[in-house]
Amino acid sequence: MDSLKFHPSDEELIIHHLWRKIGNSSFSTSAIGEADRKLDPWDFPAFSLQGERREWFFFSHKDWMNGIYRATYSGYWKTTEKDAEIFKGKALLGMKRTMVFYQGRIPKITKTNWFMHEYRSESNHEWVICKVFLIENKMEEISGICSSEESKPSSMMQTNSKDTTGLLVKLKYKEDTVKFVLNNPTMDGLKTQVLKRFNKLDTHALKFKYRDLEREMITIICDEDLQLCFQSFKSFARIEVTNSQCH
Known part of the structure; x- marks a missing residue:
């Protein structure tokens, strides 16, 4: 297949590619490779076999599907809208999720012009197909970093202190x-604040969780998890703490 002429419909992506990958994990095609789930969007032009394009396709394993965020080395993808249903006639084939890429970490985050469509089968979530694309006039405008707009602290980062x-x-x-x-x-900063208020606790035994926008309880294990937690709320983060040593 000439990957430069690869312009499948949503239906074709699921039937002719995603279902074949789900049925045989060794299935491959020159138009759709497999990608590390933590790749940043600007890595795909070099990573992809599709040459100089404005969109790139890849298979990703299901472990990248939990929640509304997709973490990468330099930022994260965030869901922008409700998942779209993909039909063939009256038969539901799967779902398409649209995401936008945010570069950086709290407190400095920049929304970029990189977007992703994530396709999953209705009946099997073992694999997904992701289509990454850039809405820009020139590819050269992104070179190692994103430059779409000025980074602004969100309202949840502002305090009464002028300099803090x-x-x-x-x-x-x-x-x-x-x-x-x-x-x-x-996580170290969070544990320090917890000890100031509950000084008899063993921080090694503490578990931190929050309820995300999909009403699921999400465990906070590392700094990246904590940063995504804060992105789930506009005003402040709500975190629950339990002690694993208590029975």
Whole structure:
């Protein structure tokens, strides 16, 4: 197949490519490769076999599908709208999710002009197909970094202090709820604030969770998880703490 002439419809992507990949994980095509789930969008022109294009396709394993975010080395993809249903006649084939890429980490995040469509089968989620594309006049405008707009701290990062930016956290432990500004948005910074308020706790035994926009409880394990937590809320992060040593 001439990958430069590869312009499949949503229906064709699912029937002729995704279903074949689900049925045989060794299936491959020159138009759709397999990609590391943490690749940044500007890595795809070099990674892809499709040459100089404005869109790139790849297969990704299901472990990249949880929640509304897709973390990468330099930022994350965020879902922009409700998933679209893909039909053939009256038969539901699968779903298409649209995402936009945000570069950076809290407190400096930039929305870019990179977009992704993520296709999944209705009956099997083992594999997905992702289409990455750039809405720009020139490819050269992105070279290693994104330059779509000025990065602005969100409202949840603003405090009453003129020179300080932080994240407002509402934290619940058992029957107690406390609120504080987290100026160091890392797991170490979060644990330090917890110890200030519950100094008898063993931080190694603590588990942190939050409820995302899909009403699922998500465990916070690392700094990246914490940063995604704060992106789920406009005003402040709501985090629950449990002690794994308590029975």
